[in-house]
Amino acid sequence: MICVLTGGTGGAKFVDGLRQVVPAEEITMVVNTGDDLLWWGLYVSPDIDSITYVLSGLLSRERGWGVKGDTFLCLQAMGQLGEPTWFHTGDRDLAVHLLRSRLMAEGKTLSEATSAICDKLSVKARILPMSDSRVETRVDTPSGELSFEEYFVQRWYQDPVNSVRFAGATDAEAAPGVIEAILSADAVVIAPSNPVTSIGPILAVPGIREALSRARGKVAAVSPIVGNAPVAGPAGILMTAQGLSCSIAGVAKAYEDFLDLLVCDTRDARAAEVLRKNGLRVQCAQTIMRSSDDRAALARTVLSHTIRGLRSDEPDSEKPATRAAADQP
Amino acid sequence: MICVLTGGTGGAKFVDGLRQVVPAEEITMVVNTGDDLLWWGLYVSPDIDSITYVLSGLLSRERGWGVKGDTFLCLQAMGQLGEPTWFHTGDRDLAVHLLRSRLMAEGKTLSEATSAICDKLSVKARILPMSDSRVETRVDTPSGELSFEEYFVQRWYQDPVNSVRFAGATDAEAAPGVIEAILSADAVVIAPSNPVTSIGPILAVPGIREALSRARGKVAAVSPIVGNAPVAGPAGILMTAQGLSCSIAGVAKAYEDFLDLLVCDTRDARAAEVLRKNGLRVQCAQTIMRSSDDRAALARTVLSHTIRGLRSDEPDSEKPATRAAADQP
Numbered sequence: 001m002i003c004v005l006t007g008g009t010g011g012a013k014f015v016d017g018l019r020q021v022v023p024a025e026e027i028t029m030v031v032n033t034g035d036d037l038l039w040w041g042l043y044v045s046p047d048i049d050s051i052t053y054v055l056s057g058l059l060s061r062e063r064g065w066g067v068k069g070d071t072f073l074c075l076q077a078m079g080q081l082g083e084p085t086w087f088h089t090g091d092r093d094l095a096v097h098l099l100r101s102r103l104m105a106e107g108k109t110l111s112e113a114t115s116a117i118c119d120k121l122s123v124k125a126r127i128l129p130m131s132d133s134r135v136e137t138r139v140d141t142p143s144g145e146l147s148f149e150e151y152f153v154q155r156w157y158q159d160p161v162n163s164v165r166f167a168g169a170t171d172a173e174a175a176p177g178v179i180e181a182i183l184s185a186d187a188v189v190i191a192p193s194n195p196v197t198s199i200g201p202i203l204a205v206p207g208i209r210e211a212l213s214r215a216r217g218k219v220a221a222v223s224p225i226v227g228n229a230p231v232a233g234p235a236g237i238l239m240t241a242q243g244l245s246c247s248i249a250g251v252a253k254a255y256e257d258f259l260d261l262l263v264c265d266t267r268d269a270r271a272a273e274v275l276r277k278n279g280l281r282v283q284c285a286q287t288i289m290r291s292s293d294d295r296a297a298l299a300r301t302v303l304s305h306t307i308r309g310l311r312s313d314e315p316d317s318e319k320p321a322t323r324a325a326a327d328q329p
Numbered sequence: 330m331i332c333v334l335t336g337g338t339g340g341a342k343f344v345d346g347l348r349q350v351v352p353a354e355e356i357t358m359v360v361n362t363g364d365d366l367l368w369w370g371l372y373v374s375p376d377i378d379s380i381t382y383v384l385s386g387l388l389s390r391e392r393g394w395g396v397k398g399d400t401f402l403c404l405q406a407m408g409q410l411g412e413p414t415w416f417h418t419g420d421r422d423l424a425v426h427l428l429r430s431r432l433m434a435e436g437k438t439l440s441e442a443t444s445a446i447c448d449k450l451s452v453k454a455r456i457l458p459m460s461d462s463r464v465e466t467r468v469d470t471p472s473g474e475l476s477f478e479e480y481f482v483q484r485w486y487q488d489p490v491n492s493v494r495f496a497g498a499t500d501a502e503a504a505p506g507v508i509e510a511i512l513s514a515d516a517v518v519i520a521p522s523n524p525v526t527s528i529g530p531i532l533a534v535p536g537i538r539e540a541l542s543r544a545r546g547k548v549a550a551v552s553p554i555v556g557n558a559p560v561a562g563p564a565g566i567l568m569t570a571q572g573l574s575c576s577i578a579g580v581a582k583a584y585e586d587f588l589d590l591l592v593c594d595t596r597d598a599r600a601a602e603v604l605r606k607n608g609l610r611v612q613c614a615q616t617i618m619r620s621s622d623d624r625a626a627l628a629r630t631v632l633s634h635t636i637r638g639l640r641s642d643e644p645d646s647e648k649p650a651t652r653a654a655a656d657q658p
Contacts, residue, residue: 098370
């Protein structure tokens with residue numbers, strides 16, 4: 001069993017590779033819900049949607065979000081009604097938001113609604129929201145505090161960022177199955193997602209960081225940073241705002257209390273050497289996922305270095321010194 | 330000021346004619362909400378929608394409901410999610426349901442939501458739901474009790490009908506402005522709508538029948554029955570179930586306590602003569618509205634016989650004997 005912590009488009013791409021090399025039944029995703037928003041009165045969970053669409057084959061690969069071949073006529077009509085249109089929900093995409101919202105209005109949790117939608121779309125992998133409580137990523141900017149989607153989608157991440165917080169996290173509980181999935185997985189993989197606003201909210205849920213430290217399997221992370229720039233999106237700005245360098249060292253730092261292996265791009269070979277000297281196991285690979293084959297290859301590389309019995313380019317080694325090892329067998 | 334009681338596609342067609350011959354600002358519609366339904370968790374008000382779309386120029390004339398040129402991709406996607414698809418909401422059409430549902434979830438009444446949507450669509454006429462309380466048309470059939478839309482849309486009105494009731498009507502109140510609009514109008518027109526399930530729910534709201542009896546202006550009805558058959562839909566079956574003959578006599582009977590003038594089709598000249606002998610004023614006209622011109626002509630005819638000062642084919646006369654005249658000036 002593989003457990004993946006994921007959010008954003010980088011995470012969705014990685015999961016698209018993973019599903020090509022591991023039976024779907026053997027994957028559990030723990031997904032960021034810090035971006036969730038009420039949109040036109042509907043409960044929208046962008047990262048859960050992207051992962052659901054990837055795994056059901058519905059994701060638009062061109063856009064990296066939403067449903068392939070979707071149209072936007074309802075959006076257009078909402079604009080004519082004077083409603084906001086900056087968050088682009090397609091006509092087909094709306095179906096998932098409508099069903100989830102109805103189920104939640106009927107008293108179902110986000111976990112239950114997610115599971116029901118996955119069943120309907122024949123998604124065999126298990127998709128778990130990080131929490132059934134509302135945890136909201138809030139981005140503090142000179143223009144005021146914004147929700148993540150306001151910052152990212154509405155304002156094109158052009159605002160300087162003072163800091164990021166996860167409102168509601170302190171009182172949140174991990175969703176049913178999350179802690180167990182992390183603890184019992186043969187490997188835990190942190191997708192090449194933004195460490196601050198995609199993985200950060202997950203780690204802010206009480207109990208999840210500790211579970212990662214106590215996990216039975218190795219914990220690997222794929223860096224979303226190559227050189228000194230994110231592969232996509234505002235990860236660099238957000239990492240800097242949170243006191244992390246925009247580099248693979250910053251990524252390693254974000255996960256330092258539980259990370260066994262960092263997978264970084266081959267272009268970061270020199271920076272990798274520095275991290276290795278500090279005791280972290282680092283594997284260089286082709287991390288830019290342009291094609292479907294790239295995605296599968298990256299997933300295969302990550303797994304080969306975390307799970308015994310899979311083809312491996314280098315022999316598996318002991319957990320590195322940075323790993324909190326107190327509870328290990 | 331003209332007040333129109335309306336529901337269904339016949340009502341929408343009539344209103345389409347009326348808006349061609351009277352300034353929109355001078356029309357108040359009192360609309361059936363007995364067909365309203367929760368669909369995919371959204372509050373849908375089919376008759377209010379049809380009238381709103383007619384008056385904003387958005388109605389699909391081909392279908393007689395929904396938005397012209399609309400697509401149905403969300404519906405298709407809902408089907409793939411295993412959700413019911415028998416009620417056809419188009420992608421553009423969804424925008425109105427989404428906005429109304431959000432406004433009502435925020436505590437707005439149906440009247441307020443309707444008014445807000447009309448403002449956004451620049452509808453100048455006043456559209457009033459018959460009531461802000463939930464009144465549900467329930468059709469009792471051998472297969473059990475059905476909502477009107479289940480009976481009409483889902484099951485194609487193929488079930489025999491035992492009876493019709495309006496659940497919630499006893500405790501309902503007319504929406505703000507309804508009683509005043511009826512009492513003060515220069516003319517009240519009952520559109521060629523199904524007397525049982527389009528106009529019946531309106532008349533079942535306490536106070537509305539009485540207001541029609543006490544109205545200052547004349548009350549005219551356009552018959553939706555020609556000969557012994559409805560122009561469209563299940564009006565015949567439903568009238569029979571309610572003990573009314575499927576004829577202009579049945580229509581006159583449904584409205585007998587307040588009707589001043591019945592406008593029926595020229596093909597009913599002989600039946601009209603019988604009604605006249607019983608003291609009802611009856612005007613024959615071309616009531617089948619095939620073209621936009623037909624609609625305008627019918628509206629013009631109805632108004633010419635109800636309002637002084639408009640062109641009239643026959644001189645205006647006193648209220649007939651059937652009119653409850655106790656409260657008249």
